[in-house]
Amino acid sequence: MKTYKSTNIRNVAVVGHGKTGKTSLLDACLFDSGAVKRLGNVEDGSSALDYEAEEAKRQMTISAKLVACEWSEFKLNLLETPGYADFVGDVKGALTAADSALIVLSAPAGVEVETEKLWNYAEGMELPRAFFVNKMDREHANFTGVVEELRAKFGSGVVPVQVPIGKEAAFQGVADLLTLHMKIVSKDNEADFVVKDLPEYIKGEVEEARQQLIEAVAEFNDELMEKYIEGAELTEVEVAAALIEGIQACRIFPVFCGSAKQNIGVKNLMNGIVEYLPTPYFHVAIGTNPADGEIRERKTEDAFSAQVWKTVVDPFVGRQSFMRVFSGAMKGDASYYNPRTGEAERVGTLFTMQGKQQHNLNQVEAGDIVVTSKLQAVKTGDTLCDKNDPIQYEAIEYPEAMLEMAASAAKKGDEDKVFSAIAKQQEEDPTILVDKNSETRQTLLRGIGEVHLEILAEKLQRKFGVQLKLDKPRVAYRETIRKTVKVQGKHKKQSGGHGQYGDVWLEISPQPAGQGNEFTETIFGGSVPRQYIPAVEKGTAETLAQGILAGYPVVDVKVNLYDGSYHAVDSSEAAFKTATALALKKGVMEASPVLLEPIDNIKVTAPEYYMGDVMGRLNSKRAHIMGVDSKGHDMSVIQATIPVAELYKFATDLRSLTQGRGSYSLEFSHYEPMPEKAAEAIVAEARAEKN
Numbered sequence: 001m002k003t004y005k006s007t008n009i010r011n012v013a014v015v016g017h018g019k020t021g022k023t024s025l026l027d028a029c030l031f032d033s034g035a036v037k038r039l040g041n042v043e044d045g046s047s048a049l050d051y052e053a054e055e056a057k058r059q060m061t062i063s064a065k066l067v068a069c070e071w072s073e074f075k076l077n078l079l080e081t082p083g084y085a086d087f088v089g090d091v092k093g094a095l096t097a098a099d100s101a102l103i104v105l106s107a108p109a110g111v112e113v114e115t116e117k118l119w120n121y122a123e124g125m126e127l128p129r130a131f132f133v134n135k136m137d138r139e140h141a142n143f144t145g146v147v148e149e150l151r152a153k154f155g156s157g158v159v160p161v162q163v164p165i166g167k168e169a170a171f172q173g174v175a176d177l178l179t180l181h182m183k184i185v186s187k188d189n190e191a192d193f194v195v196k197d198l199p200e201y202i203k204g205e206v207e208e209a210r211q212q213l214i215e216a217v218a219e220f221n222d223e224l225m226e227k228y229i230e231g232a233e234l235t236e237v238e239v240a241a242a243l244i245e246g247i248q249a250c251r252i253f254p255v256f257c258g259s260a261k262q263n264i265g266v267k268n269l270m271n272g273i274v275e276y277l278p279t280p281y282f283h284v285a286i287g288t289n290p291a292d293g294e295i296r297e298r299k300t301e302d303a304f305s306a307q308v309w310k311t312v313v314d315p316f317v318g319r320q321s322f323m324r325v326f327s328g329a330m331k332g333d334a335s336y337y338n339p340r341t342g343e344a345e346r347v348g349t350l351f352t353m354q355g356k357q358q359h360n361l362n363q364v365e366a367g368d369i370v371v372t373s374k375l376q377a378v379k380t381g382d383t384l385c386d387k388n389d390p391i392q393y394e395a396i397e398y399p400e401a402m403l404e405m406a407a408s409a410a411k412k413g414d415e416d417k418v419f420s421a422i423a424k425q426q427e428e429d430p431t432i433l434v435d436k437n438s439e440t441r442q443t444l445l446r447g448i449g450e451v452h453l454e455i456l457a458e459k460l461q462r463k464f465g466v467q468l469k470l471d472k473p474r475v476a477y478r479e480t481i482r483k484t485v486k487v488q489g490k491h492k493k494q495s496g497g498h499g500q501y502g503d504v505w506l507e508i509s510p511q512p513a514g515q516g517n518e519f520t521e522t523i524f525g526g527s528v529p530r531q532y533i534p535a536v537e538k539g540t541a542e543t544l545a546q547g548i549l550a551g552y553p554v555v556d557v558k559v560n561l562y563d564g565s566y567h568a569v570d571s572s573e574a575a576f577k578t579a580t581a582l583a584l585k586k587g588v589m590e591a592s593p594v595l596l597e598p599i600d601n602i603k604v605t606a607p608e609y610y611m612g613d614v615m616g617r618l619n620s621k622r623a624h625i626m627g628v629d630s631k632g633h634d635m636s637v638i639q640a641t642i643p644v645a646e647l648y649k650f651a652t653d654l655r656s657l658t659q660g661r662g663s664y665s666l667e668f669s670h671y672e673p674m675p676e677k678a679a680e681a682i683v684a685e686a687r688a689e690k691n
Helices: 022-032 053-058 085-097 113-124 143-154 200-220 222-229 236-248 266-276 415-428 450-464 530-546 573-590 608-620 650-657 676-690
Strands: 009-016 065-071 074-080 100-106 129-134 158-160 162-165 173-176 182-185 192-195 253-257 285-288 295-298 305-314 318-327 334-338 343-347 350-354 357-361 369-373 383-385 403-409 433-437 442-447 468-471 478-480 485-493 500-510 518-521 557-565 594-607 624-632 635-643 663-673
Touching: 009 022, 009 085, 009 113, 009 266, 022 065, 022 074, 022 129, 022 266, 053 450, 065 266, 065 369, 074 266, 085 113, 085 305, 085 318, 085 450, 100 113, 113 129, 113 143, 129 143, 129 266, 143 158, 143 253, 158 200, 162 200, 162 253, 200 222, 200 236, 222 236, 236 253, 236 266, 253 266, 305 415, 403 415, 403 450, 415 433, 415 450, 442 450, 450 468, 485 573, 500 573, 518 530, 530 557, 530 573, 557 573, 594 608, 594 650, 594 676, 608 624, 608 635, 608 650, 650 663
Parallel strands: 009 074, 009 100, 065 350, 100 129, 129 253, 158 253, 518 557
Antiparallel strands: 065 074, 162 173, 173 182, 182 192, 285 295, 305 318, 305 383, 318 369, 334 343, 334 383, 350 357, 350 369, 403 442, 403 468, 433 442, 478 594, 485 500, 500 557, 594 635, 594 663, 624 635
């Protein structure tokens, strides 16, 4: 593949709700551009894009891919992205690398959950957006209804640039509103051809849609508005120029239509991408100077800089880094500076990808997207640049992983292999988080949702030959007491030779929450010799840490050693430690012990019309709601406190309640006593497990 100038490159993230046909659309783009000989099909496994085993099994995209197409002297870097919410990390990466977003919709389904979320992501990144209404050949396909729904959701800037000819089974082509040409499919040779004159039956609909388009661009452009009001004829060139300007300013959002499966409207879409969507030539990248943190800009003709937006780790193929070149030119077999590590990185062969197929490149210009391999120290989000003129781009912001599970090796002895494999997958998917809980002694794995972690386990098995086991995480409960008691602990054991003797009197009393444990001694008269007091203190710390009521650490307790006795021959440090443990176990049980549970602050963000259901579910989980605030865009934020024990799979519950629109964040708040019945169940479970 040849080297393209930035003016002849288009970088488009192809996003949309699951099952809208994004993969089929890109398969058709590859076929129409001549990159593949056969039109791929997801259902029969012949797609050039869904080649991973997990994708073929589920017939869904789970990772972003680069689909580079050469079209009319232009290079289209089309970035396929997953439509399932659990893999939003790859969507965020692709949007970072793109100059615009093409949102694919299903004509029968219209605007779905992920459509809105993806629009918001792209809007937050100030990316120009366009729509492709797919599946126009399906039953219940309603182009006009989908456009009206889009305008209701996203504003009057949403305007069709073409309309369908026929509908459902009779769908046969598209009419361009600027040129007033009609493209239909010949059933004989399945090739597009152009008909200059529109038939009478469609002229009224096309004229109405064209007026809507002209009004939209005129509203954006004062000069055109003046001509339009005066009734002057607007030329195709004037409307097209204003349309391009409006798209780049994120004021106008064109709507295309077609059928990826039937390969109708796909060539017209690629022409539209070339004609209307922005070139990377004018893109100004914003970063910071790694030396002093000051803001810096990079234009395409400036010194070299690029950012890694995706990493793929494969035990056979090796490590692949996907990069967007923001400025300058990049050559293979050259070294570039990594501001994060402060080291130079040697780049080997450069290549682009058409799904799985690689095509080597000698050099890439600013604005292009390129892949290279074996950059061991480079992570997703890293910047590569010219050392003499360094810049560092902001790390990619990923959504918070909400579902937490306890992770372990399915086979004993495989722990190191399993967690080494997870670490490699973390490089590929930064939304996977791993943490070790020192209190429960479990390794906790966090992901976006259940399917996310389920597919992670399948990938580990396929790629690294290890089995991951996922369980419900244990809660880090704690124990404390509510009253003061005095108890004796006496350990006396006689055997051949020296015996064992230790005798202590302890006063055990509660302390204010959060003050921690404290050990004191008020021994008078040497009833417990000085050399044994450290053993009592150590026995206190160890016994409280092991827990007494249900095996959880005892906290906020003061233990005072005030009396005891010893034997000149049989006493020892070990005997006094044992006596201390006996006293504490007895004393804590007499001092009205309670089980404490961890409480988190939770912020739940969800659409206002789901607030009642979400608050009801939170109340059922013993949450205490502190308040509700409006966030804008019909979204509200609930602030509450909730027991950690109630959070297991709450991510799944929230997604179900809000049709995937809800999210939440957590922050530890405090510990508080559990309700008596709930505590009894935990204590009984702990004792049964111990027995």
